[in-house]
Amino acid sequence: MSDGPRVAVLGVGLIGGSIGLAARRRLGADVVGCGRNPERIAKAVELGALDRGAGSVAEACEGADLVFCAGPVGLLAEQVGEALAACGPETVVTDVGSTKGELVDARGDDERFIGGHPLAGAETAGVDNAREDLFEGARWYLTPTERSSGLLYDRLQRTVAGLGARPLAIDPHTHDRMMATVSHLPHVLANALVAEAAESLTRDSERLPEVGPSFRDMTRVAGSNPAIWADIFASNRDAVADSVEALARRLGEAAELIRAGDRDAVGAWHAAAGEDRRRLLESELAAGPLRELRIVVANSPGTIAELALALGEAGVNIEDMALYPAPDMTSGAVTLWVAGAEQATKAADLVRGLGHTVTVLGAE
Numbered sequence: 001m002s003d004g005p006r007v008a009v010l011g012v013g014l015i016g017g018s019i020g021l022a023a024r025r026r027l028g029a030d031v032v033g034c035g036r037n038p039e040r041i042a043k044a045v046e047l048g049a050l051d052r053g054a055g056s057v058a059e060a061c062e063g064a065d066l067v068f069c070a071g072p073v074g075l076l077a078e079q080v081g082e083a084l085a086a087c088g089p090e091t092v093v094t095d096v097g098s099t100k101g102e103l104v105d106a107r108g109d110d111e112r113f114i115g116g117h118p119l120a121g122a123e124t125a126g127v128d129n130a131r132e133d134l135f136e137g138a139r140w141y142l143t144p145t146e147r148s149s150g151l152l153y154d155r156l157q158r159t160v161a162g163l164g165a166r167p168l169a170i171d172p173h174t175h176d177r178m179m180a181t182v183s184h185l186p187h188v189l190a191n192a193l194v195a196e197a198a199e200s201l202t203r204d205s206e207r208l209p210e211v212g213p214s215f216r217d218m219t220r221v222a223g224s225n226p227a228i229w230a231d232i233f234a235s236n237r238d239a240v241a242d243s244v245e246a247l248a249r250r251l252g253e254a255a256e257l258i259r260a261g262d263r264d265a266v267g268a269w270h271a272a273a274g275e276d277r278r279r280l281l282e283s284e285l286a287a288g289p290l291r292e293l294r295i296v297v298a299n300s301p302g303t304i305a306e307l308a309l310a311l312g313e314a315g316v317n318i319e320d321m322a323l324y325p326a327p328d329m330t331s332g333a334v335t336l337w338v339a340g341a342e343q344a345t346k347a348a349d350l351v352r353g354l355g356h357t358v359t360v361l362g363a364e
Contacts, residue, residue, distance in 0.1 A: 004028030005065040005159065010057060010079055011035050012044040015096050015118065016070035017130030020049035022163040025132050034060035044127045061086040066159055068116075069095040074231035077106045084110050092152035098179060099235040100143045100172035108145045108172075111301070114156055115143035115172060117179075118165055125225070133164065140165035142308070143172040150304030150334075154323045157308075161320065168317055169308035180239035187229060188244055190222035290319060291344035292361040295334045295351055299325060307334065310354060316347045 007029045009016045016033070023029035025048075033050040034057055035041050041053035054060035061067055061083055071079045076097045083093045084107070094116040097103060107113045120138040140160045144153050160167040170178075197215065233240055257269055297303050304323070311318060318336050325332040338347050344360050351358040 004030065006063050007031045007159075008054075008060040008064040008067040008083075009033045009050070009070060010060060010067065010083060011070035011072075012040055012049060012127050013070065014121065014125050014127065014129055014134075016068065017044055017047070017049040017127035018120070018132070018134035019068050019070070019096070019163065020044065021047075021130055021132040022135060023159075024048065024051065026164065027159065027162045032060045032064070040127055044130075047127065047130065049127060049130050057082045058086040061091070064091050066156065067091060067093045069093065069097075072228065072231055073097045073099055073235055076103050080107045080113060084112060087112065090152075092149070092156045094142075094156055097235075098183065098232055099176055100141075101176045102235050104143050104145065104172040108143075109147055111147050111149040112152060114148050114153055116156070116160070117141045117143075117175065118160075120165070135160075136164040138165050140167050141170045141175055142167050143175060144169055144305035144308060145172075146302030146305055148302070148305045151323060151325075153304050153308065154321050157318070157321055166317060169305070169312040171309060171313070174313075176236050177239045177242075180236055180243045184232060184236060184240045185243045185247060187221050187224070188233075188240065189247070190219045194219050194222040290337045290339055291341060293336045293338065293344060293347055293351065294359045294361065295336065296357040297332060297334055299332050304334065306354060307336075307351065307356075310350050311336075311338075311347055314346060314350055316343050316350070 004027045005023075007020070007023045007027075009020050009031060010033075012020065012033045012035050016035075020031045020033060024031050031050050032052055032054050033041055033044055034054045038053070041050065044050045045053055057079075064087060067083045067087060069076055069079045069083055076095050080093060080095055080103065087093060089112070091112060093110075093113045095103065096116055096118055098117055100115045100117060104113075104115045108115070118135055118138055118140040120134050120140075140163075142153070142157060142160070157167040193215075197211075197219075254269070257265060295307070297307075308318065316338055319339055320337040322335045323332060324335070336347065338344050348358050348360050
């Protein structure tokens with residue numbers, strides 16, 4: 001039996017299998033898996049993603065410290081509900097779905113549930129393609145609410161960091177609006193571009209012309225995983241539709257600009273797009289050595305979520321966290337580590353603005 005945490009993974013595909021591999025090898029966890037396909041569970045055990053399989057959600061969750069729900073987006077509310085019903089008061093339940101609003105609205109009233117979304121994946125799906133390093137350096141969003149247990153949030157963010165990821169707290173609906181633009185909209189655009197090309201290029205000929213690398217790059221995700229993306233579009237429909245309409249307005253403006261034939265204006269528009277892309281995609285610079293923030297807080301529901309969400313919204317990444325409840329449980333201390341003096345100063349100002357006492361210590 002492992003000395004690490006007990007982890008249950010419900011749904012063992014690429015993400016669930018990679019969680020199992022990373023948890024076993026990096027955290028020394030005892031990982032139990034459950035899913036609808038017994039052959040896939042057996043394969044996950046064979047590949048080392050699981051220590052063993054379970055015949056039911058209740059069996060998988062028995063004695064678990066953490067439960068990762070990794071089923072299809074459309075079934076996550078049901079899966080999370082089953083996990084919460086099977087788990088005791090000291091178990092944290094999370095998920096890995098790419099939309100968060102509907103799920104958190106449905107299950108966020110339980111202090112044990114904290115939504116999650118790792119920004120990690122691969123061109124190939126399935127547990128056969130699971131990797132221990134899939135989450136290395138990847139952003140992993142967490143969506144605590146005012147009802148979330150501070151102790152369970154601390155355990156979850158430490159576990160996510162232990163898997164190699166970079167946890168960051170975010171409001172669930174803010175998450176969905178952001179993902180609609182940077183993740184979901186590209187799939188809509190790829191689908192529309194392929195449909196337009198297929199129709200317009202075959203009007204005068206039944207033979208499709210050869211396409212160039214730009215078209216291949218722009219349409220790589222067109223039509224991928226229809227069942228998965230149908231769930232995603234359905235669960236984030238308003239935000240995705242808003243993004244589509246906003247892009248349509250920009251395309252209309254681009255059409256007017258190009259039709260006007262002003263070479264200088266078109267060149268400036270093109271250059272501005274290149275600069276925007278560079279800013280969006282540039283790698284994060286090293287922010288410097290860690291600074292320690294010691295914060296005195298009242299022991300009240302939602303305090304940790306409030307801190308994490310405020311810092312996350314301000315772009316301050318919590319590299320590590322520790323909680324120290326007072327013996328009488330009426331108050332406690334939270335220690336946070338952030339990278340660099342600038343981030344530490346910003347974090348301290350935000351924490352004081354929330355009404356807490358904070359001390360910033362030197363670099364480690």
